[in-house]
Amino acid sequence: MKKLLFGALILGLVTACNRDNMPNQNEDTTNLENSSPSVVSKRNCPSEEMRKDAWQKDPSLMQKAAELETAAQKFANDVKFGKVLADGTVEIPVVVNVLYRTASENVSDARIAEQIDVLNSDFGGTNSDVSKIPTEFQPVKAGDVKVRFKLVNTVRKSTTKRSWDTNTYLSNKDMKRASTGGIDATNSKNYFNIWVVSGMKNLSGTILGYATFPESNGTWEDGVVIGLPFFGKTGTAAAFNLGRTTTHEVGHYLGLRHIWGDTNCGDDLIADTPTQTTYNTGVPTYPLYNTCYGVKRSVMFMNYMDYSDDITLYMFTAGQKTKMQSTVAPTGPRAGLRVL
Template sequence: MKKLIFSLAILALAVVACQPNSDDVVPNQEATTIDMSDFYVYTYSDLEKPSRDAKNNKCQTMKVLNRQLKEDPGLENRMFDIEKHTRTYIYFKGKPKNPGGGGGGTTPTPTPTPYIGTITIPVVVNILEDPAHPVTQAHIDSQIAILNADFNNNNPNTDGVPSEFADLVADTEITFTLAAINRKASITSEWGTRDAMKLVSEGGIDATDPTNYLNIWVCEIGGGILGYAQFPGGTLATDGVVIGSDYFGENAAGGVYGHGRTTTHEVGHWLNLRHIWGDGRCRQDDFVADTPSSDGANYGCPSYPTVNCKSNDMTMNYMDYVDDNCMYMFSNGQNDRMRAIFATEGPRESFVQ
C-alpha cells in the first residue's frame, strides 16, 4: 500500500512539473504543412486537335512543358520544389516571423524572405529575321512599353474591369528594360516549338545569361502559333519566351493579337503563372485563390458575365486566351505567385540579388 501511495505521489509531481508556469514563454507548436496534393504538371493539352487557327494555337506553353517533362526526368521534381517554395511564401506572407510571440515562436518550415519593391528585368530580344515578317525598332519599343503598362496596372482598358474583380487588380511592380537586340537572318519558314531558335547549333541564337536576363526570341513559329514560354525550373539554355513575329509589340499584321499581349501572357508563364482555367476541368486549378474556377479558355471579347463552373470567369485576365484588347489585369493572387520566385531561394532570385 505504501508503494502504491508513493508511486501516485511521484506521478502527481511529474504532472505538476510538466505544466507551464504562467511566466514562461511557450513556443508555438503549430505544425506548418504545405498541402501539395493538388499539384500537377502534365496536362491534357496533347489531346487537343492540332490547328492552324491562331485562336486555337494561341499558346503552346503547356504542350511544350509536356514534351520537356518526358525528355527531362528531373524537371517534375524541380517544379514540385518550386511550387512548394511558392506556397510556403504565400502561406507566410504577412505573418510574423515568430507567431507564438515573445521570441519563442518557431517556424517548422523555412520562411522565404520576400523581395520588397520594384523588380527590374533586363530583356534581350533575339530576332530570327524573315523579310516577309519584319520586326522593327518600333515593334520592339512598343513591346517593352506594353509589358511595363500591363505589369504595373497602367493598361487603359483596366477601367472596364467588372466591380466583382475591381479589388483584385494587381500592380506587380515589375519593370522591363531593353538590354540588347540580337538579329540574325533566317531562311527558316517555320521554327516549330522544339527550341531550335534558341540554339546556334540549330541555326538560332543562343540565350544571353538567362540567370540575369529575360530572353525573348522573335521568329516565325509556324502552325498558327502565337507564342510559348518555359516555366521556372527548366533548362537554362532554353529559358525564356518565344513570340511569333507578327504578334510582337504593336503590329498591324497580328490583327486582334497584334497589340503585344501575347508577350504579356507568355512572360506570365515565365514568371510561374498557369492558364487561368488550369488546363483542365472545374476541379483542376491554376493554384491561385482569387481567380475563379473555369473549365476552358475564353476567346474573342466575351461579355460579362461569362459563367463556367458556377462562377463568373475572369475573362479579362492576361492568362486567358481572349483578344489582346480584351485582357487587362493580373490578380493579387497571381502577383503573389510571381513575387514568390524572386524571394529567398526562389528560382529567379538572381534577378534581384
C-alpha cells in the first residue's frame, strides 16, 4: 500500500491533470445531443476537472482544500492513536431537486427512496455484494462508514431543456440556479443537495454525474448532480443501473478523490488504496495487476471511487472511511450536515 509523502501529494493535488480524460480539442461536438446514455461504455465524472477550474477562478478554494487535507491527516493520526473516536454515526439530511421535461423524467418518489437505500447500504457496508471483496483486500475494507442519509424534501420543476449540455470540457451548472432554469440549492451548509437532470454531456461524452468537494461547503453550487439514466436502480443505462454513480459522487462530496489520483500512477491521498496506472472500466476480473514505479500491484477495481461498472463496485477502504469521517466530524467542513 502507499506511503504518503504529504507535501508532494498536496503539490500533486494542486497541479495534476487528468490526462486520461482530456478531450481532443478538435473533436466534433455536433453529435452531443445524439449519443444515447443506454450505450455509455465508461463512467465519465468531471468532478476533479471542475474542482481545478474552481481553484483557478478562486485561489482561496485551493488554499482551503490544502488546509482540509492537512486537517484530515491529523484526524487520521488522532484516530490511529485513540485521541479521537470516529465511530459515531452521522445522519445527513438530503434534498433531491428534480428537473424534468416529460412525465417519464419526473423521477418517482419510489425511485428516489430506492437511491437513498442504495446510499445507506453502500455506506453502511450492508450491500449484498460486499461478500465479493477479495481476501487480499479484507484487512482494509471499511465496513460501516458510519454515515447515513435521510430524505427530507423533494423539489420538482418542469423545464424545456432536453439536455444540460456544454461545448466545453466542464459541465454546465445551470441546473443549480433558478435564474438559469434550474433549482436553487436548499441551504447547502445544512442540507445535502442532489440535482437529478435528464442528461449531461461534454466533449468526453455522456456525464454520469459530478460533485463538489468539501472546500465548496455552503456555496450556491455545493452538492451532487446525477443524470437520470444513472439514478437509482431502475435506470436505463445497463452498466450503471445499480445506483453506484451516486455512491461514487457522494464519495467526492465527502472528500474522496478518484482512486488512481487522476493521473498516471497518481495518488488519491489515501494510504490503504493500491497505486494504479489509471481508471478501470467494464467488469474486470480479479486479480488484475498494474505496475507503477517498478512495483507490480493487485488493483482494487471494485472500489467505489474507480470507474468500473456498477456491478463491479462494492467497497470503500478503512482509510477512505476515516477521510469521510474527518469531513463530517464536529470539526470538519461538513459538520453542519446533521439531521436535527
